[in-house]
């Protein structure tokens with residue numbers, strides 16, 4: 001019985017090589033935590049995908065080859081929209097997969113064919129013929145990066161609350177008063193600052209009397 005033996009060997013070889021290919025991908029996975037840092041440098045081609053989307057599954061081998069072929073020139077990334085909902089919200093996407101080019105705070109959406117050749121051409125120079133999205137739409141623009149930080153604040157607040165309550169055993173009432181104290185203190189500081197500003201410059205409220213020009 002030689003054939004089954006070879007069969008098993010062949011199967012395990014194939015299996016092993018597919019495992020290597022899986023581990024060895026040049027596609028860079030981006031998340032909420034590392035998106036901003038990674039966007040700071042380089043040219044990126046990023047795909048936003050969902051594991052259940054069949055067009056994304058079809059694109060996957062192409063995306064891997066693209067990442068390998070563009071290595072050293074353009075960084076090829078992907079964002080799992082299901083796992084990174086708050087990051088995905090910052091892209092106004094119409095559907096999966098969503099492909100865009102990002103560079104120096106500018107974002108350009110890709111609307112062409114999803115073949116290896118077309119994608120590579122877009123990543124290398126085709127993007128120059130595409131108009132960038134306005135800065136407030138681009139999650140990699142300075143405004144977009146600040147917005148991203150703001151969007152994670154509620155989540156951080158919830159984490160902080162859970163930590164203080166469960167780890168530090170601080171009762172909810174004390175926490176509530178503590179959190180209320182923050183806006184109240186900020187409001188009082190604003191009033192003090194405005195007070196100081198206007199009492200230093202009393203003339204700011206006085207409009208000078210209009211000067212009449214002498215007619216000749």
Ligand SMILES: *[C@@H]1O[C@H](CO)[C@@H](O)[C@H](O)[C@H]1NC(C)=O
Nearest residue numbers: 028029030031033034035038
């Ligand atoms: C970003 O973070 C995720 C999750 O921690 C990690 O799997 C991924 O490799 C990171 N990406 C980069 C480019 O560092």
